Amino acid sequence: xxxxxxxxxxxxxxxxxxxxxxxxxxxxxxxxxxxxxxxxxxxxxxxxxxxxxxxxxxxxxxxxxxxxxxxxxxxxxxxxxxxxxxxxxxxxxxxxxxxxxxxxxxxxxxxxxxxxxxxxxxxxxxxxxxxxxxxxxxxxxxxxxxxxxxxxxxxxxxxxxxxxxxxxxxxxxxxxxxxxxxxxxxxxxxxxxxxxxxxxxxxxxxxxxxxxxxxxxxxxxxxxxxxxxxxxxxxxxxxxxxxxxxxxxxxxxxxxxxxxxxxxxxxxxxxxxxxxxxxxxxxxxxxxxxxxxxxxxxxxxxxxxxxxxxxxxxxxxxxxxxxxxxxxxxxxxxxxxxxxxxxxxxxxxxxxxxxxxxxxxxxxxxxxxxxxxxxxxxxxxxxxxxxxxxxxxxxxxxxxxxxxxxxxxxxxxxxxxxxxxxxxxxxxxxxxxxxxxxxxxxxxxxxxxxxxxxxxxxxxxxxxxxxxxxxxxxxxxxxx
Amino acid sequence: xxxxxxxxxxxxxxxxxxxxxxxxxxxxxxxxxxxxxxxxxxxxxxxxxxxxxxxxxxxxxxxxxxxxxxxxxxxxxxxxxxxxxxxxxxxxxxxxxxxxxxxxxxxxxxxxxxxxxxxxxxxxxxxxxxxxxxxxxxxxxxxxxxxxxxxxxxxxxxxxxxxxxxxxxx
Numbered sequence: 136x137x138x139x140x141x142x143x144x145x146x147x148x149x150x151x152x153x154x155x156x157x158x159x160x161x162x163x164x165x166x167x168x169x170x171x172x173x174x175x176x177x178x179x180x181x182x183x184x185x186x187x188x189x190x191x192x193x194x195x196x197x198x199x200x201x202x203x204x205x206x207x208x209x210x211x212x213x214x215x216x217x218x219x220x221x222x223x224x225x226x227x228x229x230x231x232x233x234x235x236x237x238x239x240x241x242x243x244x245x246x247x248x249x250x251x252x253x254x255x256x257x258x259x260x261x262x263x264x265x266x267x268x269x270x271x272x273x274x275x276x277x278x279x280x281x282x283x284x285x286x287x288x289x290x291x292x293x294x295x296x297x298x299x300x301x302x303x304x305x306x307x308x309x310x311x312x313x314x315x316x317x318x319x320x321x322x323x324x325x326x327x328x329x330x331x332x333x334x335x336x337x338x339x340x341x342x343x344x345x346x347x348x349x350x351x352x353x354x355x356x357x358x359x360x361x362x363x364x365x366x367x368x369x370x371x372x373x374x375x376x377x378x379x380x381x382x383x384x385x386x387x388x389x390x391x392x393x394x395x396x397x398x399x400x401x402x403x404x405x406x407x408x409x410x411x412x413x414x415x416x417x418x419x420x421x422x423x424x425x426x427x428x429x430x431x432x433x434x435x436x437x438x439x440x441x442x443x444x445x446x447x448x449x450x451x452x453x454x455x456x457x458x459x460x461x462x463x464x465x466x467x468x469x470x471x472x473x474x475x476x477x478x479x480x481x482x483x484x485x486x487x488x489x490x491x492x493x494x495x496x497x498x499x500x501x502x503x504x505x506x507x508x509x510x511x512x513x514x515x516x517x518x519x520x521x522x523x524x525x526x527x528x529x530x531x532x533x534x535x536x537x538x539x540x541x542x543x544x545x546x547x548x549x550x551x552x553x554x555x556x557x558x559x560x561x562x563x564x565x566x567x568x569x570x571x572x573x574x575x576x577x578x579x580x581x582x583x584x585x586x587x588x589x590x591x592x593x594x595x596x597x598x599x600x601x602x603x604x605x606x607x608x609x610x611x612x613x614x615x
Numbered sequence: 616x617x618x619x620x621x622x623x624x625x626x627x628x629x630x631x632x633x634x635x636x637x638x639x640x641x642x643x644x645x646x647x648x649x650x651x652x653x654x655x656x657x658x659x660x661x662x663x664x665x666x667x668x669x670x671x672x673x674x675x676x677x678x679x680x681x682x683x684x685x686x687x688x689x690x691x692x693x694x695x696x697x698x699x700x701x702x703x704x705x706x707x708x709x710x711x712x713x714x715x716x717x718x719x720x721x722x723x724x725x726x727x728x729x730x731x732x733x734x735x736x737x738x739x740x741x742x743x744x745x746x747x748x749x750x751x752x753x754x755x756x757x758x759x760x761x762x763x764x765x766x767x768x769x770x771x772x773x774x775x776x777x778x779x780x781x782x783x784x785x
Contacts, residue, residue: 141773144723145742153634153641160651161637165629168658 216382218343218359218375222331224382226583228411231257231326235387235406239271239279248401251279256419257326262288262318263420264325275299285422288318290434292422307429310422310437316594317441320587328576343375354378356385365548367510368394384409442472443595446528450478452566454500458554459532460591461575464584467543468614469506469517469552471572472591474532475499483531487524492604493613496521496535498559501568505555506537509571515543517552522613523605525596532595534605538614546577581607621665628661628668632677639678642743643685645724656684675754682735689728726776730769737765738773 216224225231233255238248251269258264263286270280276299284293291311296304313321343361350356356376364370370392376385386407390400424430439445442459459472477483477500486497496502496519506517517537525532543549551573558565578584584607592601636657644650660680661668667676727738733755740751741762752762 141723141770141777142742144720145727145738145770146745148642148645148720148724149743149745151642151645153638157641157647157650158634158637160647161633161640161654164651164654165633165658168655168662169626169629 215379216377217345217357217379218361218377219340220382221375221377221384222327222340222579224411225330226327228326229258229260230411230413230415231255231259232408232410232413232415233326233330233406234408235404237269237404238402239269249279251281255325255329256415257322258288258415258420259319259322259326262286262313262315262320262322263415264322265419266325270296273304276302276304280304285420286313286318286321287420287422288315289313290422290437291318291321291440292424294428295431305429307431308424309431310434312434312437312439314439314441314594316590319590320442323587324574324576331577346374349376351376351385354383354385364395370395370397370400372400383411441594442591443527443532444474444476444530450476450566453478453564454560455566456501456503456556456568458503458569458572459595461552461572462578462588463546463575464578464611464614465580466611466614467539467546468611469537469539469575470522470534470578470588470610471503471506471519471537471575472532472534472595473503474530475501476530482529484526487526487531487533490521490524492522492609493520493536497524497531497533499533500558500560501565502557502559503535503554504557506552506572507555508539508543508549509551509553510549511553513544513549515539515541516555520613522610523592523602525592525602527595527597534592536610536614546575584610621662624669625662625665628665628673628677629658632673635674636677636681639681639739639743640685643681643724643727643739644688645720649685649688653681653684653688656687657681660684678736678739678754679732682732682739686728686735689725722777723773726773727769729776730772733765734769734772737762738769741766 233253235253236250237253238250240248249272253266253268255267256265264284265286266282266284268282268284270282272278273280273296280296282294282296284291286292289312291313293309293311294306295309296306298304340361342363343359345357346360347358348355349358355378357379359375359377360372361375362370362372372390372392374386374388376387377383378385387404387409388402389404389406391403392400422434444457454475454477456475457473459474461472462470464470483497483499486499490497496504502519504519506519508515508517517539519535519537521533522536523534525534537552551571552575553571554569556568576583576587578588588607588610589601589605592605593599636654640650640653640657644653657677657680660683661677664676664680667673727735730738736755737751740746740754741748746754748759748762748766751766752759755762755765757765
């Protein structure tokens with residue numbers, strides 16, 4: 136080691152010449168930036184940064200909010216954005232960054248709720264995400280519990296809390312392997328679906344009212360307020376600050392109350408940062424376990440979490456019934472992908488022959504013949520029809536369309552669908568079967584349908600393709 | 616200011632200062648990836664503040680933009696939570712471990728990026744740009760004694776942050 140002083144090192148740095156190749160990089164970077172400025176509106180700076188060679192290498196991406204400020208300066212076309220534009224802007228966003236506070240009830244003795252931070256990053260297109268969120272207050276220590284879950288598009292790294300040892304809780308790390316479709320689906324559910332649960336459905340959003348304007352750091356935001364109630368009386372109030380020039384959301388406040396008559400709204404979530412189409416910080420989706428954590432498993436030993444049944448799965452009983460995914464279409468009809476593997480049968484191919492869309496389902500040992508909307512007091516039942524089938528790794532997957540007997544309310548007003556099963560063999564021979572379906576996706580458009588319904592069918596096909604006859608228009612027509 | 620006028624001003628400022636910017640950023644980063652990233656940030660900062668660059672203080676503003684860009688680029692590299700900045704910089708796990716000079720220089724650069732703004736500016740101007748204390752004072756809008764104080768505090772901060780390298784400190 137030399138005995139150089141800090142001053143000497145600094146002086147030596149100062150006397151270094153700028154290499155020619157670095158000057159070239161400077162010129163290229165500068166030229167790229169200028170070219171980007173000449174492009175029409177819409178996130179020009181994002182485009183600029185993504186174009187960078189270095190960024191493409193994912194070695195040095197930068198976090199730059201695709202500044203509405205900058206876009207506004209361009210003085211080009213100026214559409215006005217309102218609250219009803221939010222769902223589409225969020226749905227089409229390639230990346231999303233959200234940060235804010237969650238308010239947890241803090242015991243029964245009237246103490247103030249605990250205000251705990253959360254931060255989510257999503258690269259929806261590539262199925263990558265990083266969720267840093269609180270899980271409440273640790274009973275043993277009285278300290279908040281935080282969990283970090285990271286998906287790199289292939290593996291999900293999650294944390295598990297363990298009971299304190301010598302008064303200190305500790306965490307371990309576990310890995311799950313995701314199929315590419317499942318990774319995108321998880322990112323979508325954690326971002327768009329999460330936000331839409333706050334905003335309410337499209338009809339509810341349209342019931343929003345502009346209640347004022349407020350200036351933040353030189354930008355005037357419209358304040359939109361909405362209040363709606365679920366069929367069990369639970370109420371939701373949401374306040375959103377939207378920049379009418381750029382569509383940027385500055386803040387969302389979300390309150391709840393248990394009954395309409397209750398005058399007290401409880402602040403539940405404060406999202407103070409929402410950025411769409413930002414460049415994500417480098418390395419943020421890396422699934423490298425932090426040092427010192429105990430590993431429950433490794434990437435090499437991680438179990439695959441796809442939509443379908445793992446080929447390695449060993450059935451303990453003769454039959455199983457699985458729901459793999461569900462979708463609610465905009466007309467209220469429902470599509471469910473399900474399967475009923477039979478341990479003693481080498482193939483179910485013959486059961487899926489000669490089936491017609493809109494006709495009977497395959498004669499499996501158990502069928503999901505219908506659904507009932509929950510809450511049941513709505514009195515809405517759904518009758519199931521065969522729509523299509525796919526097969527992957529020797530498992531046959533049935534895709535059924537369930538048509539309601541009455542016009543159902545918007546999906547957000549329902550808690551779940553209860554599955555109505557028809558067993559053809561004794562139930563005792565079944566290892567598992569579902570009771571309810573609650574985590575279905577809402578399909579509002581052909582884009583949604585092609586992305587998620589056909590995407591799911593392709594995922595559960597050996598050839599990676601959805602059945603050709605299944606199209607958005609035909610399915611809506613069939614449901615009629 | 617209209618877009619066309621902004622664009623013209625930006626083009627002019629860029630032409631005037633690109634070499635200066637490249638020189639400062641290279642000395643601050645010493646690494647192609649960091650340099651490119653800091654360059655991107657700087658251009659973005661120049662575009663967003665282009666109105667302020669239309670006058671005699673343009674050079675000082677660009678200094679500020681470059682230093683901010685450098686800090687942002689380093690912050691991205693070492694993580695937003697500044698784990699490395701939290702305590703001693705973890706160049707070595709113990710005093711017995713040797714560190715190569717290039718690693719050391721990189722760590723010095725990293726530590727410079729984490730200095731308070733005025734100290735960082737003072738160090739860059741005094742050592743990287745090899746300017747006189749008088750010039751540093753003028754750009755920092757303070758007395759010459761003040762400039763000396765900023766430089767001296769910055770060096771002390773760097774020494775403290777890098778103190779784990781006891782052998783090198785002696």
